[in-house]
Amino acid sequence: MAGARDTCRLYARPAEARAAWVGCPGVTDDAALQALVDDLGAAREAAGALAGRLPLGLRAVELAEGRRAYLCAFEGPGFLCLRGDLRAETRERAAHQVATASLLWEQAEGMVDAERLRELAGAIGRALAMGVEGPGVEHALGDVAELALALAVWRDDPRRAVASLADLDAGVAHQERLLTGYGRFVAASEPLAADQDRLAPELVQALRGVEEAAVRAGAVDRLAVRLADAMPGCDEGAGEIVAAHLTRLT
Numbered sequence: 001m002a003g004a005r006d007t008c009r010l011y012a013r014p015a016e017a018r019a020a021w022v023g024c025p026g027v028t029d030d031a032a033l034q035a036l037v038d039d040l041g042a043a044r045e046a047a048g049a050l051a052g053r054l055p056l057g058l059r060a061v062e063l064a065e066g067r068r069a070y071l072c073a074f075e076g077p078g079f080l081c082l083r084g085d086l087r088a089e090t091r092e093r094a095a096h097q098v099a100t101a102s103l104l105w106e107q108a109e110g111m112v113d114a115e116r117l118r119e120l121a122g123a124i125g126r127a128l129a130m131g132v133e134g135p136g137v138e139h140a141l142g143d144v145a146e147l148a149l150a151l152a153v154w155r156d157d158p159r160r161a162v163a164s165l166a167d168l169d170a171g172v173a174h175q176e177r178l179l180t181g182y183g184r185f186v187a188a189s190e191p192l193a194a195d196q197d198r199l200a201p202e203l204v205q206a207l208r209g210v211e212e213a214a215v216r217a218g219a220v221d222r223l224a225v226r227l228a229d230a231m232p233g234c235d236e237g238a239g240e241i242v243a244a245h246l247t248r249l250t
Contacts, residue, residue, distance in 0.1 A: 036060070036161065039068075046086035047072040051246050055080065061098045061105075062164040069098045071241075079241045092242055092249035099238035100231075105163035107230040108223075112171060116217040117152035121145040123213040127206040134192050140185035141210070147178040148217060168227075175223040182219045 040058060047070070048054040055072035062068055069089070070082040081089040081098050089095045124145040132138050151174045154160075159167065189207070196204050214220055242249060 033158070040070075043070040043072070043082055043086060046082060047080050050082075050088050051078070051080055059102050059105075060162045061101050062162055062166065063097060063101055065164075065166050069094075071098055071102045074246065077244055078246045079244050080246045088247045090248070090250060095245060095249055096238050096242050099241040100234050101165055102163050103234040103237045104165075104227060104230065105168060107227060107234065108168055108171065109160075111218055111223060111226055112151065112155045112175065113217065114152040114155040116213070117148040117155070117219075120148045120210070120213040120217040120219060121152075123206070123209045124148075127203070127210050130200070130203045130206055132192075132203065132207070134189065136188040137185070137192065140181070140188045143181045144178065144185050144214075144219070147174075147181045148219065151175055151178055172224050172227070175218070178219050179222055182214055 040060060043058055043060070044055060047058065051072075051074060053074065055074050058070050058072040060068060060070055068084040070086075072080040072082065074080065079099070081095040083089050083094075089098070124141050128138060128141055132141060151171070154171055154174050192199065192207070218226075
């Protein structure tokens with residue numbers, strides 16, 4: 001678990017937030033992009049005014065919809081939590097919550113890999129192209145591919161630049177559907193697994209490729225459980241951030 005020294009993947013400059021959106025599929029709302037860039041820029045300047053130096057980076061955090069805060073990182077390490085009105089947070093509990101949410105989001109970023117999810121869909125496409133037979137197997141595989149791609153789209157959405165707990169809940173729900181869909185495929189393919197000696201070696205290899213890709217994509221483990229397991233480390237890291245807060249917390 002990252003400590004206070006190296007924690008938080010924070011945008012060093014507002015322009016980098018814009019860069020995170022460029023080239024992402026589905027980005028059509030220029031006003032929303034500009035609003036995020038403007039908000040990050042204003043938070044950066046406010047943090048710089050309070051600390052006497054500009055932060056190395058910052059992350060927008062939303063504990064609930066419309067409840068925005070900013071976590072700013074400085075050399076030292078040092079940290080500063082800003083409220084939505086860009087004033088320094090004074091409550092230790094609130095700063096701890098923001099830091100915990102930021103760290104939990106960072107964990108989710110590592111657990112949900114859009115490229116791995118697309119690789120899973122590709123492995124399924126190769127298996128289907130070989131003519132997978134069996135009651136419900138083809139349909140179950142197709143569902144898994146669609147669900148994997150849907151989760152990849154969620155992960156690639158530029159709005160993921162904001163560490164939103166509501167969005168994280170949505171991502172967990174997406175992954176739960178993928179997990180359930182993959183379970184249906186495993187159940188439907190049991191007769192094939194039991195009789196694999198009669199299958200073409202190429203098909204066996206393709207199905208094994210699907211299984212391996214599913215593991216790499218996180219389709220076989222519940223994301224909610226993995227995040228719950230990460231919470232103690234996030235809480236500990238948040239304590240380090242609060243201890244290095246540049247202004248007084250009560």
